[in-house]
Amino acid sequence: MNLQAAADALQAARHVCVLTGAGASAESGVPTFREALTGLWEQHDPLELATPEAFQRDPELVWKWYCWRRELVSKASPNAGHYALVALAQKVGMLTLITQNVDGLHQLAGSDSVIEYHGNLFENRCFAGNCDVSAADLSVASPTCPHCGACIRPGVVWFGEAIPDHAMEAASLAAGDCDVFLSIGTSSMVWPAAGLSEMAQANGASVVEINPDATASTRPAHYAITGKSGVILPKLLAMLGA
Numbered sequence: 001m002n003l004q005a006a007a008d009a010l011q012a013a014r015h016v017c018v019l020t021g022a023g024a025s026a027e028s029g030v031p032t033f034r035e036a037l038t039g040l041w042e043q044h045d046p047l048e049l050a051t052p053e054a055f056q057r058d059p060e061l062v063w064k065w066y067c068w069r070r071e072l073v074s075k076a077s078p079n080a081g082h083y084a085l086v087a088l089a090q091k092v093g094m095l096t097l098i099t100q101n102v103d104g105l106h107q108l109a110g111s112d113s114v115i116e117y118h119g120n121l122f123e124n125r126c127f128a129g130n131c132d133v134s135a136a137d138l139s140v141a142s143p144t145c146p147h148c149g150a151c152i153r154p155g156v157v158w159f160g161e162a163i164p165d166h167a168m169e170a171a172s173l174a175a176g177d178c179d180v181f182l183s184i185g186t187s188s189m190v191w192p193a194a195g196l197s198e199m200a201q202a203n204g205a206s207v208v209e210i211n212p213d214a215t216a217s218t219r220p221a222h223y224a225i226t227g228k229s230g231v232i233l234p235k236l237l238a239m240l241g242a
Helices: 002-012 022-026 052-057 059-074 080-091 105-109 165-177 193-202 229-239
Strands: 016-020 095-099 119-126 152-156 180-184 206-211 223-226
Touching: 002 206, 002 223, 002 229, 016 022, 016 080, 016 165, 016 193, 052 059, 059 119, 059 152, 080 095, 080 105, 080 229, 095 165, 165 193, 180 193, 193 206, 206 229
Parallel strands: 016 095, 016 180, 180 206, 206 223
Antiparallel strands: 119 152
């Protein structure tokens, strides 16, 4: 019943806002943040590797860990859920896609203008500022900025860091404007992303949650659908005639 009601809401939607979390990528084999700590990295706490303070203490260690994570993630491919969102964008009047994931799988599937709330694992930036680091030598153990000499870091948002202004503003505008908000594969525990569905609901949007497990957003959601996005989203598309 929730599936049909969600399909009806999507059918009538003027603007659909989508937020995806780790669950959407897990279906592609991307390990979650803590699951990635295997082998040589099991002795490390993620909080000691994914903070600005950790990078300042030991930039070489943190850089090596992210290079290892990049290698893991680079083996993954988009799944049926990613492709379903590409098709859904063609079926509704407007779709804004926000992701907490840093793996770039939405773009690989063909989604345009993805709002990367937590950055991108495969991008790099200068730790000191906004220098262009495209000419940097990334093959060394701890690469440095060719302009200012500061260490180069991965282009992700670390614990304790603010969401980039452009991502925060675009996501908030979309959540406040949409009439259907899809929460997909997210635990609804990481803020401020977890507040986007509340913002949408406060502005009159219908909230649809797709997740294998109950979360903090399940009870407040108008329609909570239990299952993996790679299974549920294609079913919704079929009900929309796609």
